[in-house]
Structures are given as C-alpha cells and as structure tokens.
Amino acid sequence: MNILFSWLGTKDIENMLDGEQNASISTTAIKSQVPFDKIVILSNHKQEHWERFERFVKKRMSTINRPAQDIQVYKANIDSPIDYEAIHQETETWVTKLSEQSDTLSINLTSGTGAMTALSVLIGKGKANVQFLQTTPKNELLQVEIPIDFGQEYVKSASKNIANTAASLPxxxxxxxxxxxxxxxxxxxxxxxxxxxxxxxxxxxxxxxxxxxxxxxxxxxxxxxxxxxxxxxxxxxxxxxxxxxxxxxxxxxxxxxxxxxxxxxxxxxxxxxxxxxxxxxxxxxxxxxxxxxxxxxxxxxxxxxxxxxxxxxxxxxxxxxxxxxxxxxxxxxxxxxxxxxVGIIFMPTLSDRVEDIPLIVGQLIEQINASGSKHPEYISKNISDNGIKFILSQSWFGNIRELWSTLNRAFLWTDSEVITEKHMLEAMLNRSKTETSESIELAYNDKVDIIQLTENYQKKYVLAALKASGNVKNHATKMLGLKDHQTLSNWMKRLRIENQK
The missing domain is CATH 3.40.50.300 (P-loop containing nucleotide triphosphate hydrolases)
Structure with a gap:
C-alpha cells in the first residue's frame, strides 16, 4: 500500500476556491509515479472547506483513474500553526501509524507551516519506508533527497542534552x-x-x-x-x-x-x-x-x-x-x-539484599518518628543493636511492607525509647505453614529416594527455625511443632546439624 501524508496548506484551499486549480496536495497526488491508495491530510483551520476539498481531490483522482475512495482531511488537535509540541505529537502519531500500514509512505513538505515541515522531516527520517516530496510554484513534483539524517541528528542532540543535564543536575x-x-x-x-x-x-x-x-x-x-x-x-x-x-x-x-x-x-x-x-x-x-x-x-x-x-x-x-x-x-x-x-526489572526480596536492611530500618524509623512527633504524648524511639540483629535473622516473606508493619507495631506497643529484640519478637505475626503449594508429578519409570528427600526437607526447616529463633532451641521447637527441645536435639543429631549455641 502507498500512502500520502500532508498538512493542509492555505494555498491548497485558495487554489481550489479559485476555479479549482491545483496546488501542492493535488499536484502531488496527480503527478506521483506510483498512485496513492490512501491520502491523509491534517488541518486545524478552514474546516468549512474540508468536505469540498476532499471532493475536489477525489474528482481529480477519478479523472485519471487513480484510487479515490480513501482521501480524507482529519482534525489536528493543535492551538496554532507554531504549536510545536502539539504538532510534534500529531505528526509522530500519524507518521508512525501510517508507516506501519504502508509499503511506502510519502510526506508532502510543501503544504503547511515551517514547524509542520520541520517536524515531518525529523520524524519521517526515522522510518525506513518514508520518502519526501515537494512541489514548485509551477506545480512540478520533486522527490527530495535530504543529505543530513535529521532523525539521527535529533537523537544525538537529545542524547547530549540528557548527558549535559545529568552532569549539571543529576x-x-x-x-x-x-x-x-x-x-x-x-x-x-x-x-x-x-x-x-x-x-x-x-x-x-x-x-x-x-x-x-x-x-x-x-x-x-x-x-x-x-x-x-x-x-x-x-x-x-x-x-x-x-x-x-x-x-x-x-x-x-x-x-x-x-x-x-x-x-x-x-x-x-x-x-x-x-x-x-x-x-x-x-x-x-x-x-x-x-x-x-x-x-x-x-x-x-x-x-x-x-x-x-x-x-x-x-x-x-x-x-x-x-x-x-x-x-x-x-x-x-x-x-x-x-x-x-521490553524493559524488565526483577525486584529482589529483602532476604536477597541483606546489606540494605540496616539503612532501610533507619529510614522507616525516621518516618515513624516523624509521623508520631505530631502527637503531644509521643516518645521518639530508636532501635538497639540486638533489635537490628534480630531483624537480620528473619526471612520477611512480605519484604519491606511486612518489616514496616512490624516496626509500627513494635513502636506502638511500648513507651520505651529503645526498641529491643524483645519488642520485635512481640510484634511479629504468627504464620502457620503446614503444606507446600508445589505439586509433585512422577512418570511411570521414575525413581526417588523418599527418605533422603524427606530428610533434606526437614533439615531446611530446622535450619530456618534455628536461624529465625536466634538458635534458641525452646523457641525453635515451638516453631516446628515438636514435642520438646530434646526431640529437636535428636532431629539435629539425625540430620547432622551442629548446635550453634
């Protein structure tokens, strides 16, 4: 498909009204070596003449047996002929869309204002299937070969501007x-x-x-x-x-x-x-x-x-x-x-960025204290080293959101000026974990060592409980739902887990 894109010029309207004479758009449509299957014209003025102009161009095309069904003037949402931002947006939208639809997209550079022409060149040069046409005052049609790659120059200029801005004001x-x-x-x-x-x-x-x-x-x-x-x-x-x-x-x-x-x-x-x-x-x-x-x-x-x-x-x-x-x-x-x-970002869990946790805790504490400071009875608080150590030992499945909620509860439930490990322990939510959501599938001839698999699974949970409890066996026993700490000791011996405390 071959498409012509153009802005509607004042001369195009004036010549049509003056005895239906040709101007740039109609000349381009008539004299192009390859007929246009579609002609798209943008304008924001003289709307009362659009329908007549469409009929005028269609009549010219029908007379020479060229496609005349898809010729239309579209309203451009611009405030003035030098509204660069709006002209840029309209031109980029239409040129991108038409370029994707066509084998060759021809852009008329004669009709319209200087702003419209400049932006048509800048945007059109970035499309591989775009060619530029313009007409002379004697209605001669010329194919324009622009020696400078304005599209590339624009990108280079914009890149330099970004670099300069980042250097002066990062x-x-x-x-x-x-x-x-x-x-x-x-x-x-x-x-x-x-x-x-x-x-x-x-x-x-x-x-x-x-x-x-x-x-x-x-x-x-x-x-x-x-x-x-x-x-x-x-x-x-x-x-x-x-x-x-x-x-x-x-x-x-x-x-x-x-x-x-x-x-x-x-x-x-x-x-x-x-x-x-x-x-x-x-x-x-x-x-x-x-x-x-x-x-x-x-x-x-x-x-x-x-x-x-x-x-x-x-x-x-x-x-x-x-x-x-x-x-x-x-x-x-x-x-x-x-x-x-296209641009994919994987946000790491809190347990994957342990080095950030002390700083994050400091920032969250500042926010909690700033919020509470408006209350006349609020006591500003800080956190102890063993409180930080406890936070570092936890998994934080809810990540920063869970840490934020836990800190808020710890600050709310005490008037102490220092949040300790004890306060953090009391603020932790209970999470019951009885099964895994992972499904297991086996083929007919598969073989598994279920004893080894089970022991590996048990070992991971025992190690996780010991870590979360700070290697306090009594608490780890409760976390794992075992009978007593001696049972846990027996498990640790069977699973070859060394006592860290």
Missing part, C-alpha cells in the same frame, strides 16, 4: 535517591532502571509483594524525559470488571447508568506522561485486548463513543504473579506480555 540519580541500594543485587537493579528511564520503552516490574515496585515505577518516571508530565497509578486488582473499562479509557455521558458527564480515562489523563498499571496480571482478557490496542496504536475509545482519541502514554506495569505461567494457562495474552516485557 536528574536520573536524584530520581532514584529514595531507593536504598547498598547491596550488589539492588545496585544492579537500579542501574538497569536508570537505563530504562532514559528510554521510551514499556517497563515491566516483577517481584514479590512488598519489594517496592511502585517506588521503582515512580523513580523511572521521575528519571525520564516525561518527568514534567503526570504519572497516573492504578491497581488493576482493586477495580471491578465493570469499572476497568471506564477508568482506563473513559466514558461518554449516558454510556451507562450514572454516567452524567463525559469522563476522560487514565490514558487521557496521563497523556504525555506515564501510566503505572500495578498488578496488571489481574486484568480480564477483554480489557487486555483494549490495552494492547492502546499500546500498539496509541489510540483509545471512550466507553459509549465511536471517536478515536490519540494518546501518548508510556506504560509501566507491575505484578507479583508469573505472567509467563498465566500466558500458558490462557489467562494473559501472549502478545500483550511481549509488548510489556
């Missing part, structure tokens, strides 16, 4: 300053996140509950070129099925009972910025289809409407679920998964 680094990263595991994650922040690719943040996925999403947004635009956050798992559509894509007045006025969805609200989809694995398959369309085409349609709205939104998604497994189970679209999984 925007990227400051954006990640709230993330504690003393451990190698977290340093590697932050380094990857900074690289993703500088790009425009979608980001997918994976990790267990409480690992700080939302904090990372905010850091990526603040470290990006979209930082001066909004970031909108939605927990997909907290929305009912009938509200997801309206919340993400908006609705028209009267679309459903209670829709008393038009409502822009989060995609429109985040236009130019970032949309963070937390727990994206909770979305239904029907909503996933619409989300994929918005990502691929940069378009949304409000509920109850037929009008397409162009949006420029960067998506950051997060989930604690294994999306690849959901794909296999048919619960998550494979094409959406690969669309999101």
């Amino acid at each position: 925007k990227i680094d400051s954006a990640f300053s709230d993330i504690t990263a003393q451990s190698n595991a977290m340093k590697n994650v932050v380094d990857k996140a900074k690289r993703i922040a500088r790009s425009e690719v979608p980001a997918l943040i994976l990790g267990d509950t409480g690992t700080g996925k939302e904090l990372m999403a905010n850091a990526i947004h603040q470290g990006s070129l979209r930082a001066n635009k909004p970031i909108k956050i939605i927990n997909c798992g907290a929305l009912s099925e009938n509200l997801v559509d309206s919340t993400l894509f908006g609705h028209k007045k009267g679309a459903f009972t209670g829709a008393e006025k038009d409502h822009p969805g989060l995609f429109e609200q985040a236009d130019g910025g970032t949309l963070f989809l937390d727990e994206v694995g909770e979305l239904s398959l029907s909503v996933q289809v619409k989300l994929l369309r918005a990502l691929q085409q940069g378009e949304v349609i409000r509920l109850g409407d037929t009008k397409t709205i162009n949006v420029d939104v960067r998506i950051i998604a997060a989930t604690h679920q294994d999306l690849s497994t959901l794909v296999k189970e048919g619960k998550f679209r494979e094409d959406l998964y690969y669309r999101l999984a």
Whole structure:
C-alpha cells in the first residue's frame, strides 16, 4: 500500500476556491509515479472547506483513474500553526501509524507551516519506508533527497542534552535517591532502571509483594524525559470488571447508568506522561485486548463513543504473579506480555539484599518518628543493636511492607525509647505453614529416594527455625511443632546439624 501524508496548506484551499486549480496536495497526488491508495491530510483551520476539498481531490483522482475512495482531511488537535509540541505529537502519531500500514509512505513538505515541515522531516527520517516530496510554484513534483539524517541528528542532540543535564543536575540519580541500594543485587537493579528511564520503552516490574515496585515505577518516571508530565497509578486488582473499562479509557455521558458527564480515562489523563498499571496480571482478557490496542496504536475509545482519541502514554506495569505461567494457562495474552516485557526489572526480596536492611530500618524509623512527633504524648524511639540483629535473622516473606508493619507495631506497643529484640519478637505475626503449594508429578519409570528427600526437607526447616529463633532451641521447637527441645536435639543429631549455641 502507498500512502500520502500532508498538512493542509492555505494555498491548497485558495487554489481550489479559485476555479479549482491545483496546488501542492493535488499536484502531488496527480503527478506521483506510483498512485496513492490512501491520502491523509491534517488541518486545524478552514474546516468549512474540508468536505469540498476532499471532493475536489477525489474528482481529480477519478479523472485519471487513480484510487479515490480513501482521501480524507482529519482534525489536528493543535492551538496554532507554531504549536510545536502539539504538532510534534500529531505528526509522530500519524507518521508512525501510517508507516506501519504502508509499503511506502510519502510526506508532502510543501503544504503547511515551517514547524509542520520541520517536524515531518525529523520524524519521517526515522522510518525506513518514508520518502519526501515537494512541489514548485509551477506545480512540478520533486522527490527530495535530504543529505543530513535529521532523525539521527535529533537523537544525538537529545542524547547530549540528557548527558549535559545529568552532569549539571543529576536528574536520573536524584530520581532514584529514595531507593536504598547498598547491596550488589539492588545496585544492579537500579542501574538497569536508570537505563530504562532514559528510554521510551514499556517497563515491566516483577517481584514479590512488598519489594517496592511502585517506588521503582515512580523513580523511572521521575528519571525520564516525561518527568514534567503526570504519572497516573492504578491497581488493576482493586477495580471491578465493570469499572476497568471506564477508568482506563473513559466514558461518554449516558454510556451507562450514572454516567452524567463525559469522563476522560487514565490514558487521557496521563497523556504525555506515564501510566503505572500495578498488578496488571489481574486484568480480564477483554480489557487486555483494549490495552494492547492502546499500546500498539496509541489510540483509545471512550466507553459509549465511536471517536478515536490519540494518546501518548508510556506504560509501566507491575505484578507479583508469573505472567509467563498465566500466558500458558490462557489467562494473559501472549502478545500483550511481549509488548510489556521490553524493559524488565526483577525486584529482589529483602532476604536477597541483606546489606540494605540496616539503612532501610533507619529510614522507616525516621518516618515513624516523624509521623508520631505530631502527637503531644509521643516518645521518639530508636532501635538497639540486638533489635537490628534480630531483624537480620528473619526471612520477611512480605519484604519491606511486612518489616514496616512490624516496626509500627513494635513502636506502638511500648513507651520505651529503645526498641529491643524483645519488642520485635512481640510484634511479629504468627504464620502457620503446614503444606507446600508445589505439586509433585512422577512418570511411570521414575525413581526417588523418599527418605533422603524427606530428610533434606526437614533439615531446611530446622535450619530456618534455628536461624529465625536466634538458635534458641525452646523457641525453635515451638516453631516446628515438636514435642520438646530434646526431640529437636535428636532431629539435629539425625540430620547432622551442629548446635550453634
């Protein structure tokens, strides 16, 4: 398919009104060596003449037996002919879309303002199947070979600007300053996140509950070129099925009972910025289809409407679920998964970044004390060395979120100025663990050493209980549900576990 893209120029309208004379657009359509299957024209002025101009060009095409069915003037959402930001957004949206649809996309550089021409060149040069055309005052058609790769120069200039800005005011680094990263595991994650922040690719943040996925999403947004635009956050798992559509894509007045006025969805609200989809694995398959369309085409349609709205939104998604497994189970679209999984970040658990825990505890304590300081009877608190040691010995399956809740309980339940191991012990929640969720499958000829497997399993749990209890046998015995500490000693001897205390 061959497509012509052009802005509508004043001369195009004037010549049509003055005896239906040709100007740049009609000349290009007539004299192009290869006929255009589709002609897309953008404009924000003289709308009263659009329909007549479409008929004028169609008539010219029909006269010479060229395709005339798909010729249309589209409204461009720009405030003025020198509204660079809006012109850029409109041009990028249309050129990207049309380039994907066509074998060759021709861009007319004659019609429109200088801003429209410049941005058409900058954006068009980045597409492999784009060619540039322009007409002379005598209605001669020329194919323009631009010797400078403006697209590449633009990227180089933008890259230098990012580097200079980062050197003088380290925007990227400051954006990640709230993330504690003393451990190698977290340093590697932050380094990857900074690289993703500088790009425009979608980001997918994976990790267990409480690992700080939302904090990372905010850091990526603040470290990006979209930082001066909004970031909108939605927990997909907290929305009912009938509200997801309206919340993400908006609705028209009267679309459903209670829709008393038009409502822009989060995609429109985040236009130019970032949309963070937390727990994206909770979305239904029907909503996933619409989300994929918005990502691929940069378009949304409000509920109850037929009008397409162009949006420029960067998506950051997060989930604690294994999306690849959901794909296999048919619960998550494979094409959406690969669309999101470009810039992937795996957030480490708290137990994988032990070196960060003392600093994280200090930061959380500061927040608790700052919040409590507004109360006249509040006593500011700190934590003892044995309190920190106890925290380091725990697994923290809920990660930072569980640690935060436990510290809050410890601070709440005592008036002591120092939080000790005893206070932390009292603040810990009981977690009953009676079975594993892992399924076991065997083939007909498989052989297993069930005694060895069982002993290995027991050994892991005994070691974990000893670690969590600080090697206090009485408490480890209770954790494991054994009869008495002598029983535990016997187990340790049988499992060849040395007594550490």
